[in-house]
Amino acid sequence: MALDHARRFHRHGWEVHIADSIPCRLSGWSSSVTGTHSLRSPRHDARGFVADLNQAVTARGIDLLVPTCEEALHLSRHRTALPRELHVAVDEFDKLAALHSKWEFVRIARSNGMPTPASSRVRTLAQAREWARGRAVVVKPEFSRFGVHVRLYPHGITGDAPELPPLGDWVVQAFVAGDELCSYAIADRGRLLAHVIYRPAYRLARSSSYYFDPVRRPAIHDAVAAFVRGTGYSGQVSFDWIETCDGEALALECNPRATSGLHLFPFAADLPTALLGDGDLREPWPAKPKMIAALMTMAGLPAAVRNRRFGKWLRDFQRADDVISVPGDRLPPAGSIGDLASYSRLALLQRCSLREAATRDIEWDGEPLEALGA
Structure with a gap:
């Protein structure tokens, strides 16, 4: 998501800087990025994280800070320790924390008319x-x-x-049987400014998807708009859905952050302005499917061959665009290989999986977080 945001901000005339507490060559090596900055982990060294951010923001004259994963929760919690004039595209911490909880989300969704199992x-x-x-x-x-x-x-x-x-x-x-769908949105003070729905057509086991097939579902759009309006939400927010055979869509959980629906918006769509809270609703339609081509080849192809679905895999591959390698910006794939090597080293040192190594520094699982700068 960071790479996608970087490219579209650059396309709209912004100077883009990337900051992370783990290696970020995938994004940092993009021709859209002016500079990269190393941060201490917000999970393990909150004060160091805030100090590093403040240094980068001040030194580079940063106007807008856009999180892409669970660092959104840490940024929200420590917002008062960052410059007041800096626009941080997150909502208040208590709201994000409740939506991050798979239990509290059910309560909030139902109180705003969003159906759940x-x-x-x-x-x-x-x-x-x-x-x-x-x-x-x-x-x-x-x-x-x-x-x-x-x-x-x-x-x-x-x-x-x-x-x-x-x-x-x-x-x-x-458990509700049906079709898995996902939605991604940008909102500002209860106004829905960007929205897309997609089918996660190919997955790593039952985990992350690497193929994003856009669909239109008016009922989901209306439910998200009502939820955003009822909560007064600001920032990026995403939902997982199950659509039953009779067409009813039930919300399973919420991610108060960016997800892969971002990839479906064309670069011409002015999402940077939406993240600043301005403009009208943006919806990418008609939209072309997007994929992570390397995973589609390394994971999707063997599975398709085993399940005798090579023809469908080939048709899907041919109709989608890669989100990593794009014309005029060819270094990110090489950067991803470097990142993979770094994550492998971290996984060995920390005795954890590659997935955990890539997110352990920013995760938040409900433990108390002292607000810095309050």
């Missing part, structure tokens, strides 16, 4: 089993990302299911 908050598998009463359910940590630790029980929770690991509260939710 029946849900409950539990601590143990026994509590989840008692609530489910043999029904098909999904069990997931209250705070998680990219589908990590999510359990799917389409025939009810089995007798030999392992106990839930100690990750705090969990949410047990009625």
